[in-house]
Amino acid sequence: MRIRSGGHDYEGLSYVSLIEQPFMILDLVKLREIDVNIAQNAAWIQAGATTGEVYYRISAKSAKHGYPAGICTSLGIGGHITGGAYGSMMRKFGLGADNVLDAKIVDANGRILDRKAMGEDLFWAIRGGGGGSFGVILWWKIQLVHVPQIVTVFTVTKTLEQGRANRLIKVMKQSFPELGLKRKDVFETSWINSVLYIAGYPDGTKPEILLQGKPTMKVYFKAKSDFVRKVIPEKSLNSLWKKFLQDDGLLMIWNPYGGKMSKISESATPFPHRKGTLYKVQYASGWIDGETSMEKHIDWMRKFYNYMAPYVSKNPRETYVNYRDLDIGMNLKNSTSFSHAWSFGYRYFKDNFVRLVKVKSKVDPSNFFRHEQSIPPLKG
Structure with missing residues (x-):
């Protein structure tokens, strides 16, 4: 069973299966209810709602409240938070996953559990441990943050x-x-209009556009990510630009860390990329002609990623779980082992991977919830 709510699934693991046939898709797109309670500085949001819808509903209740999640407004909030959920306010407030108060999840036995019923170990695991490993998220209860009435x-x-x-x-x-x-x-504007600005909407766009939900267009791309802990030397940057310009569809995004991100422990949630991280780099190579030039772009992306190895984090070479990359390892059907999954698990979660495996072994020992890079249980 594949669980789809994320909207931006980099390797398509929520709607295709490379390792098991046949399979079914559980699509949460209709679960879009959002209940904002300004008096409690909180909101209950269903997994199929987009970040744009969440932002809009918050802003409709208050111009002084927001939520620190992603800049892409078509992201499904369910899958987004399971990977951590970073955005433009993370240096001030941390991740979306750092601002979750409660959740409702369907476990492997079909029970609907809230935070109290699931226990703190499972609640810890779902806030950054990646989607599709522990159950089906139905709701998140998020902590709202205070934003200025005017932002620049x-x-x-x-x-x-x-x-x-x-x-x-x-x-x-x-x-x-x-x-x-x-x-x-x-220019000065409101928080909700800053969301539109950062998302790339034209000047004058009304916030109601955020209620349109997920886009229907198809985009072809391959992406990877790195975390940088040391300043890249000037000479190396000059060489980097030359390599960068060899591809006709490459995009790089550098997200600065520090601030609140450095003050939260690596083990507070499964997302470990905290203190000492200067910035995260996302590489993406896109094309529009489907399989015609796919091999060329993917091959170039892999070469560029290898070129960057000396300048990024090591032991492990850290990677962001919401930018899934099957090149770094893949499960083998239901027989995957801890040692086999280590190849990708340690890069996504560092030492938190061990705790995630222990939680998985406790709540889903039969490995009902699985995909190409799901957390494996320990075998008895």
Whole structure:
């Protein structure tokens, strides 16, 4: 059984099966109820709701409340939080998973459990341990955060000629003075309109567009991710740009860490990429002609990923679980072992992988909930 609620499934594990046939899909897209309680600074949200819908419903109740989750407004909130859920406010408030108060999950025995009934071990595991391993999330109860009534956003565009590596180093070290930010680049708006801005909607778009839900267009891409703990040398950055420009569909996104992210323990949730992380890098290579040029782009992506190995985290080379990557390892049907799953589990969760396996062994020893990179139980 494949469980679909995420909306942005990088390897399609919620709607295809590479290791078992036949299979069924449990689609949670109709579970979209959102109940916002401003007096309690909380909201109950169903797994099929998108982040955009959650943001809109919060803003409709209060201009001073928000939730620190993803910038892509078509993300399904159910799968998003199971992987951690990072966004533009994570340096201030942490992850979406760090701001969860309760949940309702259907376990392997068909019981609907809340936080008290499931126990703290399972509640810990579902807040960042990846989707599809422990049960079917029906609801999340999220903690709302206080946002300013007016927030300020900006975009500064630079070419390589305007911002070479030596300038980039200064930017990172001196609080961005080299961006050359001018008053005309900056405008003040509400939090909900900042969501639209960051998501790339045109100026003047009404927040109601967030209620449209998930897009229906098909996008072809391959993605990978890294966490960087040491400053990349200037010489290496110059070489990096040359490699980067060899592909005609590559995108890199660098997300700065620090702040609240460094103050939360690596073991507080399964998401371990905390103190000492400078930033996360997402690499994505996209194309529009389906399988025609798929092999070319995927091959290039793998080469670029290998090229970056000296500059990113090591032992393990950390990877973000919501950017699933089957290149780093895969389960083998229902007979997977702890040692086999270690290849991807340790990279996604570091030492938290061991605890996740123990939780899995307790709540789903028969491995009912499984997929190509699910958490395996220990065999008796």
